[in-house]
Amino acid sequence: MTEIVIATKNAGKVREFAALFEKRGIEVKSLLDFPDVPDVEETGSTFAENAKIKAEAAADRLRRPVIADDSGLAVDALGGRPGVYSARYAGEEKNDARNIAKLLSELEGVPMEKRTARFHCALAVAIPGRPTAVVEATCDGYITEAPRGEGGFGYDPVFYVPERGKTMAELAPDEKNVISHRAKALAKLEEQWDDIIGEKGGSE
């Protein structure tokens, strides 16, 4: 395979997948390259369900193998919220700065040791005519009291990674792409890749 479509319009995800697949010699296309594919409603109650919905809708439309990523942040002190609503936490317009502001205000007064959280990533691979495969991975950390760093996207400026002593947004892209929920899920996918795509899978 030389090219794969990721069913997303999130430019932050596209950037990370492009870097992750580049190492494997595969070029990444996204729905930004296929603007005619309609948006699909994320009606699932889990990351896995939403990833499956997005992957199958795009694969049906494009008639080729597609990977979709559904991801988000689960904060323990908030009972797992924002969870599958991470992108639209502060409103349908999906504004990262407003999402962060809402998160910090909900966590006001919560001490650092109780600000534990994790990023989740579910990746679904939909290939026309085959059952959809889903893999999942997480990355543990803490929510800081103020944003730090310019890298990444989404909640990265307030997600502290204890092993690195930095927020995700302070890590270089190459560092994030080793430890992130997305990188770990992709590594799992790779382990299962031959079973998932079988002999005739992929797109040349």
Ligand SMILES: O=c1[nH]c(=O)c2ncn([C@@H]3O[C@H](COP(=O)(O)OP(=O)(O)OP(=O)(O)O)[C@@H](O)[C@H]3O)c2[nH]1
């Ligand atoms: O700081 C972050 N670092 C990450 O690495 C990360 N991964 C996911 N997220 C958050 O979770 C939402 C996904 O929601 P989501 O999977 O529905 O994606 P989306 O709606 O942005 O695009 P699409 O892929 O659905 O087209 C995103 O918007 C972010 O807020 C992240 N935040």
Ligand SMILES: [Mg+2]
């Ligand atoms: Mg979405």
